[in-house]
Amino acid sequence: MNLTTRLAQIAKQLPDKEAYVFMGERCTYQQLDAAVSRFADGLAQLGIRRGDHIALLLGNSPQFVIGLYGALRLGATVIPINPIYTPEEIGYILLNGDVKAVIGLDLLAPLFAGAKQRLPLLKQAIVCETPQGKEKGISLSDEMKSFAEVLAAGDSSFAGPELDDDDVAVILYTSGTTGKPKGAMLTHKNLYSNAQDTADYLGIDEHDRVIAALPMFHVFCLTVALNAPLMNGGTVLIMPKFSPAAMFALARKEKATIFAGVPTMYNFLYQYEGGTVADLQTLRLCISGGASMPVTLLENFEKKFNVIISEGYGLSEASPVTCFNPLDRPRKPGSIGTSIKNVENKVVNEYGEEVPVGEVGELVVRGPNVMKGYYKMPEETAAALRDGWLHTGDLARMDEEGYFYIVDRKKEMIIVGGYNVYPREVEEVLYSHPGVVEAAVIGVPDPDYGEAVLAFVVKKQPELAEEQLLAYCRERLAKYKVPSEIRFLDELPKNATGKILRRALKEQLAASRV
Structure with missing residues (x-):
C-alpha cells in the first residue's frame, strides 16, 4: 500500500465525502x-x-x-x-x-x-x-x-x-550543518506508514476536519495535516496562508476538529484579541511540533480556548513523526510524548548504548518511517544511519513512563517560526561579502517567532553599514534566514585552535542583559 x-x-x-475545502471550493x-x-x-x-x-x-x-x-x-x-x-x-x-x-x-x-x-x-x-x-x-x-x-x-x-515500497517517493531538502542542504530520500513505505501510524496514534478518521495552515512543502504539514487525514477519509481544510483571523473564521465556519501548528502560530492565536472559545468549540485536538513549545504558552492557550494541545517530535529524515503525547494517558507539558505505533525511540551514549532512565544522551530512532538515505551523499548517510538507527543529533532524556524530553536541539540550529536555520548557511553568505572579515551567527529569543537570527561581524571596510549587509543577505537568503540584527565587533572569540566560539558569544550576550 x-x-x-x-x-x-x-x-x-467514500466517493462523495469531501476530501478538501479551499476558499469555498469543495472537492x-x-x-x-x-x-x-x-x-x-x-x-x-x-x-x-x-x-x-x-x-x-x-x-x-x-x-x-x-x-x-x-x-x-x-x-x-x-x-x-x-x-x-x-x-x-x-x-x-x-x-x-x-x-x-x-x-x-x-x-x-x-x-x-x-x-x-x-x-x-x-x-x-x-x-x-x-x-x-x-x-x-x-x-x-x-x-x-x-x-x-x-x-x-x-x-x-x-x-x-x-x-515498489522502497521506491523513493519524495526528497526533502533540509539545511545542513555544512551549509548546503541535504536531500532526505523518503520512500513510499516511509510516507504511507508514518501517515497511518500518526493517524492511528491521534485517532484521525473520516469524521475529522483538519486545518492545513502549515506550509504543505514542509514535512510536518505533509504528513500530519494532509496525508494522515486523506489516508483515512478525513477532510483537509486548506488555508492558503496562515493568519489568526482567517484561522478562527475557518475553524468556526467549517467545524474543524484538528489544528496543527508550530508554537509561533499558537502564540499569534493566543495574542489575537478577536479569537474566542466559541470559534474553536468543535476542535477536539491541537497538535504542536517544529520547535519546543513554552509550557506557559501551552497552558495559557488551553485555558483560554478549552482545547488540548498534543506536542510531538519529528524530523525530515523520519517522515517526520516519531513521538506524540498520547491522548489516552496523562499528557506531560514540556515532553514530546511517547513513541508512536511501529516507531522506536531510545536515548544512547556516544557508543550507541542505551543510557539509564533520566540520563541525557542522543535520541535515536528506528522504524518503517526512517529515510532511505541522503541523495548522492553516502558519507552523510552512513553517519546518520548507524546499526539500523537514525541518529537525530538531538540530546534527550526519557522518564520512567517512556515519555521523552528534548534537552537541547541539534548543535547551533536556530528555529525561526518552525523553520530550521543553520548558522553556517547564513555565515557563508556574510563571508561572501567583500567587506566582511569574519562572521558568526547565533539564535536569540524572539517573542513572535520563538527565535531570531543574530549575526556578529568583523568588517574590513569601516564604511560598511548594517543595512547594506542586511540588503546583501536578503538577495541571497529566504526571508526567515536573514539576520534580524547585525552587530559589528573588533574580533570574535576563539579557542586555542582558532575556532570561533558561538557559545562564548551567547554567554557575552546573556551577561550584557543582566
Whole structure:
C-alpha cells in the first residue's frame, strides 16, 4: 500500500465525502482521485516517467495536492521546495536534485525560463496561473505548459505503474550543518506508514476536519495535516496562508476538529484579541511540533480556548513523526510524548548504548518511517544511519513512563517560526561579502517567532553599514534566514585552535542583559 493506491481505495469507499475545502471550493474523494489520475496521465504525455524527479514550488492549494499525488501515481519522485526561496537556493536544489520538471507559480516563470539554460536535465515547466501573475503581466513561453492544460489533457482512468515500497517517493531538502542542504530520500513505505501510524496514534478518521495552515512543502504539514487525514477519509481544510483571523473564521465556519501548528502560530492565536472559545468549540485536538513549545504558552492557550494541545517530535529524515503525547494517558507539558505505533525511540551514549532512565544522551530512532538515505551523499548517510538507527543529533532524556524530553536541539540550529536555520548557511553568505572579515551567527529569543537570527561581524571596510549587509543577505537568503540584527565587533572569540566560539558569544550576550 502507498499514498496514491490508498487514495484510490478511499475514493471507492467514500466517493462523495469531501476530501478538501479551499476558499469555498469543495472537492470530493471521487473528484480528487480522478484529478490525480488525469494529472499523472498529463505528465506521462509530456514524457515524464517513473523515477524522474519533479520539483514542486507551490503554496497551499489544490494544485499542490493534485500535483503531489499525480506525480506519485506516475511513479515520479517529488521534491517540494519553498517557493519563497531565493533563485540561488532554488537553483542549488534543482541542480543537486537532478530535476527533470518543475511545477510552480507563474510568478516564478522567469526563473524557470532562465534555469533551463543552466540545468541540462530540466526539460519541462508546468505553471499555475495566479491573479498576481496576471496583474504583473507574466506570460508563459511556448515551452511552458499551464497546470490546467496538463490536467485537462489527461485521462481519469490512468492507473500508473505498480510501485515498489522502497521506491523513493519524495526528497526533502533540509539545511545542513555544512551549509548546503541535504536531500532526505523518503520512500513510499516511509510516507504511507508514518501517515497511518500518526493517524492511528491521534485517532484521525473520516469524521475529522483538519486545518492545513502549515506550509504543505514542509514535512510536518505533509504528513500530519494532509496525508494522515486523506489516508483515512478525513477532510483537509486548506488555508492558503496562515493568519489568526482567517484561522478562527475557518475553524468556526467549517467545524474543524484538528489544528496543527508550530508554537509561533499558537502564540499569534493566543495574542489575537478577536479569537474566542466559541470559534474553536468543535476542535477536539491541537497538535504542536517544529520547535519546543513554552509550557506557559501551552497552558495559557488551553485555558483560554478549552482545547488540548498534543506536542510531538519529528524530523525530515523520519517522515517526520516519531513521538506524540498520547491522548489516552496523562499528557506531560514540556515532553514530546511517547513513541508512536511501529516507531522506536531510545536515548544512547556516544557508543550507541542505551543510557539509564533520566540520563541525557542522543535520541535515536528506528522504524518503517526512517529515510532511505541522503541523495548522492553516502558519507552523510552512513553517519546518520548507524546499526539500523537514525541518529537525530538531538540530546534527550526519557522518564520512567517512556515519555521523552528534548534537552537541547541539534548543535547551533536556530528555529525561526518552525523553520530550521543553520548558522553556517547564513555565515557563508556574510563571508561572501567583500567587506566582511569574519562572521558568526547565533539564535536569540524572539517573542513572535520563538527565535531570531543574530549575526556578529568583523568588517574590513569601516564604511560598511548594517543595512547594506542586511540588503546583501536578503538577495541571497529566504526571508526567515536573514539576520534580524547585525552587530559589528573588533574580533570574535576563539579557542586555542582558532575556532570561533558561538557559545562564548551567547554567554557575552546573556551577561550584557543582566
